[in-house]
Amino acid sequence: MLNFIIRRLAISVVLAFLISLISFFIITLTPGSPYPWGELNPKITPQVKEAFKKKFHLDRPLIEQYWLNMRDLFNGNLKSIKDDRPVLQKIGERLPATISLNVLAAVISLSFGLALGVYAAKHAGKTPDLLTSILAFIFIAMPGFWISYLIVIGLVRFTDVPILGTQSYGVFFPNAASMWLDRFWHIALPAVVLSIGGIAVQSRFIRASMIETLREDYIRTARAKGLEPDTVFFKHALRNSIRPLITGIGGLLPGLIGGSVIIETIFAYPGLGRLGYEAVLERDYPTLVAINFIVAALILIGNLISDVLYAVVDPRVRLE
């Protein structure tokens, strides 16, 4: 087991290096000027340009730029162009909101995906299976921003559920419970919208895994010895089919965080995705490099954890 973990760690270090290269070179190898302002802006004198170049080491050779950039990122000296605050600090402020949103969305995706997938597998090849598979594709094909607005239109018309931000301002809460309920409503909507695609993907995985398990010899044995079909299905088959859920957690992350750029913007939710969008609008290079790198690194760690969990559950994996 230790051997397996060490091997995975070594690969992850290599991947982290590649990730840092990609996130850095997207910015530097993009044709066009690296300046966040227009070429014809009269306020930008050559001195200002020089200062900017020096600040971001753009006057150095490319390899050195990469090294200095990464060093600045890690010791917190990499500063946002927009407000001159350390990028790490800006990201750190947004991280808790994003993580809680994504964890909630992942929980919704996994639980509903599991239910839908098991239901489809139970009726494999029959009408309910066909309908759930079409439903899954409907979920994947719906653009997140569209469904968000449809939900917002519906909710604002017919209810008074709070929508934007993380909490309602200027509202008096008689007790802590109502305050938390208010916060819950704020996070629930974006989380539901974010999880729609994940539900579909997970349900397909679970269904495929269940159907594969149901073909195993031990299932036939269990049936042959006269166990109730439901016992065989929910005990023997289901327990052996939920492994993809673990890899699913790793696989969900990039989609969730990527999708949250749009969803967080719509719901004015102060997470990493919205910070990223603001940075794109302001052409804030250091922030963009840092967000791409940190999010990819987080996903890498997520994958590492899910790999190790997988090896704990299924010892065969360790031997690969």
Place this chain on the structure above:
Amino acid sequence: MTTTASTASSAEVADLPLLLESPGRRMWRRFCKNPVGVTASIVIGLFFAVALVTGICSLLGVYFPYNPNTTELTQKLMPPSAAHWLGTDNLGRDVLSRLLNGSYISLTVGFVAVAVSLFIGVTVGAISGYFGGWIDNIIMRVVDAILCFPSFFLILTAVALLGPNIMNIIVVIGLVSWTGTARLVRAEFLTLRETEYVRAAKALGIRTPGIIFRHILPNAAAPIIVTAVVGIPDAILTEAGLSFLGFGVQPPQATWGNIISDGKTYLLDAWWLIVFPGMAIFIAALAFYLAGDALRQAAESRSERK
């Protein structure tokens, strides 16, 4: 391929006379029997026809029902009516005309971006799977690294830096989304390169490119086609998302995403600005996904139910 056909034959006695048909024809025959797949293909065909006709008409300067860029402020934010079937936007432009006019953008981005990603993915995957060893190792680590990035944000970053236009959007989507295809092609090559006909081809002294492109690639065609079809709606949805955030094809050109983006300010007064363009994106994407799934089922050597 005859081996897979003979394993299927025991149960599908009715198919016996067709055992000698090519895998491609068998896939086509089975696809035609799937009502979901056929319906989806018809819908795709309709979208394609609309995009082609409106695209050509706009080149000729003919527009219907109205010019998508003509503003008429007296008619602004009109709900759907006989004159404007899908209503008008905040500048009095006809939503139906804008939807029709924007359709070719979505489909072009979908098809061309997938072509780019297929080209890269197939080449890289073929090299990786055929040669194996350290080449494979390096390529696969790069693929793993790219898969760690939240692809939408990576695409958004690159498009914003390059400048949003249709060319850049297509290239960036293609450059970011080839990894899935590469993995799939690599896996196919790993198994196919050990087959007897590939060994025979090697023994006959056929050169490596010939083996890769003439002997292995055609046998890996089915899964590649399926990923391509499923890649199209992914690209369409990505383009719509970029458009929505203001980094798609720039106004005044209408795209399905930017109609919604413009309409979101009038969210509660003009639902038709949100509902109809979103419906277009949704139906187009759904049709491609369902067609892709039907193709996948048709390509499977044996039915899942057994």
